[in-house]
Amino acid sequence: MANEWYFIDSGVHTPSYNMALDEYLMEQGRRIGQAPVLRFYGWNPPGLSIGYFQKTKSRINQDALEKRGIAMVRRLTGGQAVLHHDELTYSIIISEHDPAMPHSVIGAYRVLSQGLLEGFHNLGLKAELAIPDQKKAADHSPVCFEEASWYELVVAGKKAAGSAQTRHQGMILQHGSIPLHTDSDELFACFQYPSAAIQQRAKRAFSDKAIAIDQAAGRKPSIDEVKQAFYHGFETGLGITFHSLQLSEADECAVEQLAREKYAADSWNYSR
Template sequence: MRDEWGFIDTGICDAAVNMALDEMLLQWHSEGKIPPILRFYQWSTPSLSLGYFQDVDKAIELEALDRYQIPLVRRLTGGSAVLHDDELTYSIIIAEDKPYIPASVGEAYYILSKGIFAGYTKLGITANYAETNKTDKSRSAVCFEKPALYELMAGGKKISGNAQTRQKGILLQHGSIPRSIDKTMLFDLFCFPSEEIRERKRKAFGQKATTINQETKQHVSMDTMKNAFKTGFETGVDIGLFPFELTTEQWNEVYQLAEAKYSNNDWNFKHNLRSVY
């Protein structure tokens, strides 16, 4: 029998509210207050989400954040920083003890990303899974520069970025599905040893990452993307989705957390997060 998840499209919110809502969905599911959830969302302005363990001072050009007026928010999940701009973002909230959720982070991502895979297929994009290169030990502060195991590729280029955490017996996975990427803005936001290296990496980026508009050679509407990936999750993960809505009280909890935590410089900028909250 197929599992049943709630589906919610929360539309366009600011960075703090987007991350607060993902955390609250995890909390409510751990308390048995809500079902498993697939959420779609967008960002009110281009925003940078930082991986849980990333050091702002080492990775991010703060002057460029100010110049572009880019909000920075730290995620609960690890990984590299992501510039959220012209994209559809998704999150999945599901109990770890579900029989179809493997214990391994990589294997769980493989199972859940079948929904993204099927969504790309619906859009006419041929995707495949990245494999681990054991000889490549390099790391990048920029999410789309380097694929992780089982992340999705199109034509040898990374086409989505994803991250996962497990807390309170609940798996939270969220990810970025870009329609287009502003390479100029993206590479201006990160620290590099020199301007020459910044420009070299910016030029090389086109060989490492791609987007839905690039692969389809047309401007795909957001509604088309949402329909494709919603159907993709239903068929790819083999789940049923039913409409889910937040109550006014739940939205108030989200706004309170957004203000107290995700709008707070102690959370977003402090590197030693184990001492915060």
């Protein structure tokens, strides 16, 4: 793996901007062959990101999203829906041809998740990489944090970070959610259920399977503390040195245009 990476903390932006910048950085990596990038970011307004293949018709509670000020956006990556609110979000953009990048998706998760693992350790949390039981029946919940996938992070047996990955024209994009606090009422209001009883049952199951940093640590660390923990976690876990990446005015204009024309458009977000 290249040991010189770029790092950018792009701050808090709209869901459409956040997804556009991930795509833009992946395209820049392909076009100019720049070093791998680690990005940290946040969301305002809160965002419900849904997987590339995820269906929205009769699944998403649009009235609840509007009432709660949550904006939905479709990701480039697969998987189930994630509510991005009180969290640190990360993305990694790296070439498939990086010497230390395994060819398989699972192998890449294993390598890149070492940075997340060290980040949790830096917060004093005993985290582990998940190895799912393949004999378990498939879960059809629309919620990402219901089950940990291969090499995602678990604390006290519960999923503590959710990640998704895609590959396009020789580039890998992996991004994920590290919740500082989870509001299950807010999360489950985003989806349609046949009855209130079924919704409550889903919420109870979720609480047995997912955990946020404040629950795991018994306190709520500041976002700056969490950023520092994971910044140094990626340094240690991946054995890399970071250099600051700055977006130019032209970069910002291109990202804003992509956000406006693609990720804020119903034609993209409701395409399935």
